[in-house]
Amino acid sequence: MPILDEVRALTPDVRASAEQIERDRSLPGDLVHRLAGLGVFRLAAPRAAGGGEADPITMFEVFEELGHADGSVGWFAMIGAATGIALGRLADSTATELLADPRFLIAGVAAPLGRAVAAPGGYRVSGRWPFASASRQATWLVGGCLVMTGEQPEPLHVILPAADVTVHDTWDVVGLRGTGSHDIEAVDIFVPAERAFSLQRPATRPGPLFAFPVPGLLAFGIGAVSLGIARAAVAEFTRLAAGKRNPATGEVLAAKPAARTALAEAESLVGAGRAFLTGELASVWRRVTAGEEVGAAERARLRLAVAYATRGAARAVDLLYDAAGGSSLFLSSPLQRHFRDVHAATQHAMVGSDVLELAGAVLLDQPVPTARL
Structure with a gap:
């Protein structure tokens, strides 16, 4: 199946x-x-x-x-x-x-907030990384580090056994509460060289997935999850609108012009975001499958599509949350959870306004660093 x-x-x-x-x-x-x-x-x-x-x-x-x-x-x-x-x-x-572990689950933080020191056979690693989703259930955790290989530090990523890492209970938030995105900390953990790598260098493994731009691969799921949340909000609003009645007139919410407009606009936002994002994913996938290089403009469009889908999903949920009226305030309402969750997703650095600025600069052929794409 x-x-x-x-x-x-x-x-x-x-x-x-x-x-x-x-x-x-x-x-x-x-x-x-x-x-x-x-x-x-x-x-x-x-x-x-x-x-x-x-x-x-x-x-x-x-x-x-x-x-x-x-x-x-x-x-x-x-x-x-x-x-x-x-x-x-x-x-x-x-x-x-x-x-080999049937419980395999790898999570972590790519940002180079740790420090790696070369040691015989590997590295000694220390650092603390925030926003490590799934950290309590992971079997392995990735930590981004800086390591001195010459006069300037270089980024290095290491894979740490989750049992050796301390998880600090910091994730007490409004939305996406169940992700367990706590801080993780490593104190002088030895990591063998075979579990260290750099995302800054091209992958040597064959296959189109490993030629896919890594930042885009790590980012597109934010848009996918956000669109899923928005779809859930559409379904919940549709259910609510069929049964909620105005106490004065007896009219169902679905008969209200503003409710109809909100649903129509929300459906449009979700559909447009999904089409843009899946279209760009498919375009980049065709390139890497054909063995072609993915240029800065293509990478910029993919990241732009992720940000557009995420923010469009949030706007769709906003429209439905507002149109539902006081019903959406109660903890028993799924709409309030969708509202909190989708807005938590918009706060991720991968879909921030600086990503839009960078993508726009690339599309305008301006000289900007493109490593983040």
Whole structure:
């Protein structure tokens, strides 16, 4: 059975866990185990080592579907799956060793906030990284570091055993509460050289997935999950509008012109964002599959599509939240959770206003650094 069908079969149980996920600020262990069993966390890992090596559209659809079921679950799955691209930078033997654990889940933070010091056979690593989604359930954690290899520090990424890393309980937030995006800290942990890599260097592993621009690959799931959340808001508003009545007139909300307009505009925003993002994903995928280089303009358009989809999804949810009136204020209403979750997604640095500025500069052929694309 295709993984998307298996994920859809799981979604009723995901929705049933929503209140527990919010309350615990974490996914239930059984749900994480089931996602692992479906291979969700292996989607971007190399097939030769036991991963799925899925194409980006398949990953998009999985993230969107899980985001539709629950925003936190979609985000958690997206982080676990996308971070698996790191295994494409490792030797087959090392990647196979990591993937041998049926509980395999890799997460972490790519930003170079740690320090790596060269040591015989590897590195001594220390650092603290915020926003490490899925950190409590991960089996491995990536930490971005700076290492002195000459006169200037260079970025290096290391893969740490989760058992050696301290998770600080810092994720007490408004939206995406169940992602468990706590701070993680490493104190003088030895990392063997075979578990160190650099995202700044081209991948040597063959296959189009590993030629796909890494920033775009790590970013597109934000748009996918946000669109899934917006789809859930559309479904909830449609249900509410059919039954909620004006106490004075008895008229259902669906008969109100403003409600109809809000739903129509929300559907348009979600559809446009989805079409733009999947179109750019498909375009870049065709290039890398054909062995062609992905230029700065193509990478800029992909990142622009991610930001547009994410912010369009938030605008769609805003329209429906407003049109629902006082009903959307109650904790029993899924709309308030969709509102909080989608706005948490818009706060990610990968979809910030500076990304729009950078993409615009590239499309205007201005001389700007493009490593972030």
